[in-house]
Amino acid sequence: MNNMNGRSRAMGAMVLAMFIAVFVQLNVIQVARSDELANDPRNPRQIEASFNEPRGSIVTIDGVVIANSVPSEGRYTTQRVYPQGSLYGHITGYVSIVYGTAGAEQSFNDLLSAQTTSADTLGSLFADRTLVGDVTLTIDSRVQQVAAEQLAGRRGSVVALNPQTGAILAMYSNPTFDPNTLGSQDQTAVRAAWAALNDDPLNPLLARSFREVYSPGSTFKVVTAAAAYEQRPDLVDKAYPQLSVLDLPNTSSDLPNFGGSTCGGSLTELLRVSCNTGFGQMGIDLGPQALVTQSELFGFNSEPPIDLPSAASSAFSPVSAFDQDIPALAQSAIGQRDVRATPLQMALIAAGIANNGVIMKPHVLAEACDTTGALLRQYAPSAWRTAMSTANSGALTNDMIGVVVRGTATRAAIPGVTVAAKTGTAQTFGNSANAWLISFAPAENPTVAIAVIIEDQEGLGDITGGRYAAPVAKAVMEAALSAQSIP
Amino acid sequence: MTTVDTSAETVGQRLGRDRRRTELGLIAFAAVLIAALYALASLGFSADLPANLVPFVAFVVGLTVVLHLSIRRLAPLADPVLLGTVTMLTGLGYVMVLRLNEELAAQQATWCAVGTVAFVGTLYFVKRARDLQRYRYIFAVTGLVLLVMPMVPGIGTTINGARLWVRIGPVSFQPGEFVKITLAIFVASYLVEKRELMSMGTRRLGPVLLPDLKHFGPVVLMWGVSFATLFVQRDLGSSALFFALFVSMLWVATGRALYPSLAGFLFVGGVLIAWRQFEYLRNRVDVWIDPWSVAQGGGFQLVQAWYDMGSGGLTGQGIGRGTPTRIPFVETDFIFAAIGEELGLFGTTLILVAMLLLVGAGLRAAIRSRNPFEKLLATGLVTVLGVQTFIITGGITRLLPLTGITLPFVSYGGSSLVTNFILIAILVRISHDAEEEALRRDLRVSSDGSTV
Numbered sequence: 001m002n003n004m005n006g007r008s009r010a011m012g013a014m015v016l017a018m019f020i021a022v023f024v025q026l027n028v029i030q031v032a033r034s035d036e037l038a039n040d041p042r043n044p045r046q047i048e049a050s051f052n053e054p055r056g057s058i059v060t061i062d063g064v065v066i067a068n069s070v071p072s073e074g075r076y077t078t079q080r081v082y083p084q085g086s087l088y089g090h091i092t093g094y095v096s097i098v099y100g101t102a103g104a105e106q107s108f109n110d111l112l113s114a115q116t117t118s119a120d121t122l123g124s125l126f127a128d129r130t131l132v133g134d135v136t137l138t139i140d141s142r143v144q145q146v147a148a149e150q151l152a153g154r155r156g157s158v159v160a161l162n163p164q165t166g167a168i169l170a171m172y173s174n175p176t177f178d179p180n181t182l183g184s185q186d187q188t189a190v191r192a193a194w195a196a197l198n199d200d201p202l203n204p205l206l207a208r209s210f211r212e213v214y215s216p217g218s219t220f221k222v223v224t225a226a227a228a229y230e231q232r233p234d235l236v237d238k239a240y241p242q243l244s245v246l247d248l249p250n251t252s253s254d255l256p257n258f259g260g261s262t263c264g265g266s267l268t269e270l271l272r273v274s275c276n277t278g279f280g281q282m283g284i285d286l287g288p289q290a291l292v293t294q295s296e297l298f299g300f301n302s303e304p305p306i307d308l309p310s311a312a313s314s315a316f317s318p319v320s321a322f323d324q325d326i327p328a329l330a331q332s333a334i335g336q337r338d339v340r341a342t343p344l345q346m347a348l349i350a351a352g353i354a355n356n357g358v359i360m361k362p363h364v365l366a367e368a369c370d371t372t373g374a375l376l377r378q379y380a381p382s383a384w385r386t387a388m389s390t391a392n393s394g395a396l397t398n399d400m401i402g403v404v405v406r407g408t409a410t411r412a413a414i415p416g417v418t419v420a421a422k423t424g425t426a427q428t429f430g431n432s433a434n435a436w437l438i439s440f441a442p443a444e445n446p447t448v449a450i451a452v453i454i455e456d457q458e459g460l461g462d463i464t465g466g467r468y469a470a471p472v473a474k475a476v477m478e479a480a481l482s483a484q485s486i487p
Numbered sequence: 488m489t490t491v492d493t494s495a496e497t498v499g500q501r502l503g504r505d506r507r508r509t510e511l512g513l514i515a516f517a518a519v520l521i522a523a524l525y526a527l528a529s530l531g532f533s534a535d536l537p538a539n540l541v542p543f544v545a546f547v548v549g550l551t552v553v554l555h556l557s558i559r560r561l562a563p564l565a566d567p568v569l570l571g572t573v574t575m576l577t578g579l580g581y582v583m584v585l586r587l588n589e590e591l592a593a594q595q596a597t598w599c600a601v602g603t604v605a606f607v608g609t610l611y612f613v614k615r616a617r618d619l620q621r622y623r624y625i626f627a628v629t630g631l632v633l634l635v636m637p638m639v640p641g642i643g644t645t646i647n648g649a650r651l652w653v654r655i656g657p658v659s660f661q662p663g664e665f666v667k668i669t670l671a672i673f674v675a676s677y678l679v680e681k682r683e684l685m686s687m688g689t690r691r692l693g694p695v696l697l698p699d700l701k702h703f704g705p706v707v708l709m710w711g712v713s714f715a716t717l718f719v720q721r722d723l724g725s726s727a728l729f730f731a732l733f734v735s736m737l738w739v740a741t742g743r744a745l746y747p748s749l750a751g752f753l754f755v756g757g758v759l760i761a762w763r764q765f766e767y768l769r770n771r772v773d774v775w776i777d778p779w780s781v782a783q784g785g786g787f788q789l790v791q792a793w794y795d796m797g798s799g800g801l802t803g804q805g806i807g808r809g810t811p812t813r814i815p816f817v818e819t820d821f822i823f824a825a826i827g828e829e830l831g832l833f834g835t836t837l838i839l840v841a842m843l844l845l846v847g848a849g850l851r852a853a854i855r856s857r858n859p860f861e862k863l864l865a866t867g868l869v870t871v872l873g874v875q876t877f878i879i880t881g882g883i884t885r886l887l888p889l890t891g892i893t894l895p896f897v898s899y900g901g902s903s904l905v906t907n908f909i910l911i912a913i914l915v916r917i918s919h920d921a922e923e924e925a926l927r928r929d930l931r932v933s934s935d936g937s938t939v
Contacts, residue, residue: 004862
């Protein structure tokens with residue numbers, strides 16, 4: 001009998017032990033890992049809650065509302081709307097009940113989402129004390145609009161930014177998507193829209209401007225030129241021989257000039273006509289280390305510090321990849337082979353040259369204010385990298401002005417404005433090519449730097465950067481300069 | 488020598504009055520807490536006090552007062568903690584169900600009333616818990632009938648892959664819930680009779696002295712019942728619960744580790760067979776090991792529950808301020824996660840502590856009782872409560888593979904609620920009987936003392 005009492009107590013101890021185990025595990029979940037679980041981006045708890053709460057709006061620098069929340073009679077009390085449809089899809093991203101947040105909605109979620117202020121009186125304990133932050137972006141709707149018009153019907157991207165601050169003025173890529181379709185309160189509709197976007201072979205969800213890498217082609221020659229200015233000044237004035245094909249060792253695929261033309265001469269002359277044979281040889285002369293160093297100074301092989309999520313890194317092969325591979329070195333020097341860059345990266349290269357060699361951190365946030373107008377956050381420009389000296393960037397700017405004045409980028413010229421640019425026609429798989437242009441202006445005191453890529457597609461015929469990308473860059477440049485003059 | 492009034496009536500009355508007063512205090516505390524939570528839940532939703540706050544409070548208080556008065560009348564010496572903790576757990580569960588699903592809350596309210604009636608009825612009809620022994624075979628047969636009822640074509644219904652439900656007319660219920668009581672009664676009375684024989688060793692196997700082989704019969708039978716539940720009804724939770732009940736009662740009765748080890752051996756064997764047989768069991772274990780890789784599939788419930796509990800943190804989001812409704816079965820199996828989100832670690836700990844106090848009160852009754860049957864029955868019943876709580880809370884917190892089972896008193900579910908009210912009525916009865924007998928014993932000792 002007494003033994004049975006002991007064993008009854010033992011059962012109690014067992015239950016106690018089980019409960020202690022649960023309690024310990026609860027502490028792990030609710031205390032130790034609480035923040036991690038609560039802030040897990042896959043946690044739909046936050047998003048679902050946000051559907052019942054006010055959320056700040058997102059506006060462009062010129063005051064166009066591109067995302068805001070309106071009261072709803074549906075399942076949740078608010079509905080997120082994107083009044084401009086697909087125009088800003090890749091910038092705003094979305095708030096989806098199923099797929100979470102993306103884009104600026106994700107980056108600035110802490111500012112946009114409702115914050116409860118502390119109650120200062122007992123009466124205000126149950127009053128509405130929620131405040132939201134309204135976010136103003138550096139994007140200018142007038143520039144964004146022109147970029148979209150220029151790319152209409154064509155796959156490609158435009159990135160325009162202010163080289164002095166890193167403020168992005170326009171960032172558009174085609175095809176794009178309408179975030180309204182993913183912001184529905186109906187989960188089934190959201191899933192269907194998501195499936196349709198993902199099944200589209202053109203992948204409209206992809207923000208090509210900062211998440212897709214391309215072969216940069218001849219636009220990369222400015223990096224090779226910068227490497228010469230910075231690390232082998234003796235090569236700047238070297239007279240490269242007049243050739244139509246550069247004979248490369250150990251390979252049957254030699255390096256020809258575009259259209260079989262013959263070119264040569266100094267760096268300035270090579271850049272003006274985008275001379276493959278000259279830059280191929282210059283790459284060989286520079287050696288792999290100089291090219292790797294200079295490309296990394298411009299931001300290759302690191303994620304650009306833009307305040308939007310998941311920007312892709314651009315790539316330049318490591319020194320070891322060029323071991324015993326002279327052809328790879330020559331091809332990389334003209335932006336072919338394994339060199340890969342996002343349109344944003346190419347815009348940052350233009351911006352660095354424009355801004356005395358200093359690349360400012362790219363950003364889309366201008367400022368955020370709460371409902372009462374109090375400033376929550378203001379972006380302060382800061383430098384990301386110093387890619388070149390002031391003197392060398394000035395020299396390279398002059399070379400790039402030459403490209404516009406009487407080189408391959410004459411279509412990028414704007415009357416009354418000194419434009420510096422470099423074209424690129426990057427070969428992709430097969431016989432097709434992507435048309436590139438990077439530019440900045442006014443060259444004396446640049447306030448706009450642009451990268452444009454038009455992806456090859458049927459119906460465009462012989463694609464070249466000078467023919468297809470330059471007019472786009474010109475239109476966007478004009479829009480940006482005009483927007484800057486009329487705030 | 489001055490004579491003190493030590494008549495059994497008076498001491499008993501005094502003790503009873505004290506205990507009932509304590510009980511009243513406990514349920515008043517619980518009622519205030521529940522009413523406050525209800526008001527807060529409503530504020531959390533709409534920043535308005537609920538229109539039906541008064542009827543709600545009247546309903547909660549009314550039911551507990553009925554329970555309290557019935558104990559006052561029928562079992563005045565019972566441990567006050569039993570009803571106090573049950574009120575707390577049931578009330579908290581009810582507010583939570585109300586907050587999660589108002590439609591179900593209306594039904595849960597009805598079930599609370601039915602449970603109250605069942606509680607009073609049990610206390611009224613079972614004058615002495617030991618009388619239940621007499622009907623042990625009736626209980627055994629009833630238990631088996633209840634277990635197979637869901638398998639009977641026409642009335643059995645499969646819900647969510649488990650065939651646990653019986654539908655007769657408009658009423659559907661899970662007979663398996665009630666089986667834990669009938670089986671506990673049967674096993675307790677059987678073991679009380681045979682425990683001497685079962686604990687004696689009669690034949691030697693190496694260094695171990697084994698009891699007669701025939702005594703293993705019931706063990707195998709109980710094992711059979713557990714696994715029939717698992718294989719036929721696909722209800723791992725109930726199967727494990729029955730098994731824990733058998734094994735713990737066997738061990739408490741005989742004190743021989745042989746039984747639990749043998750049973751554990753059989754259990755592992757059975758689970759291995761089931762493992763091969765049933766894909767759903769393998770999936771359960773895969774999900775247990777890594778729910779995150781199947782977060783949109785089989786791991787959805789667990790992953791969402793963890794998000795919710797993690798978001799709840801220490802103090803919770805506030806009742807009515809969370810978003811637990813996206814977890815499937817949040818009103819039943821996952822109500823603990825909803826509490827974790829809205830009331831935080833404080834809320835989940837409150838549940839555990841209340842349940843632990845309840846288990847402690849039940850064990851106190853078991854230890855106070857001099858009747859081996861009552862002792863064993865009370866131990867078995869609280870073990871069921873403790874293990875059931877562990878199976879579901881451990882499942883949600885990933886200490887165990889997840890098996891769907893209700894959190895006693897808290898989860899939505901009529902069968903579970905009514906069964907647990909009856910279970911508590913039996914514990915109240917045992918507790919009262921034990922106190923009453925102890926009082927009589929004390930009186931006899933003191934009166935013997937005075938005559939000598």
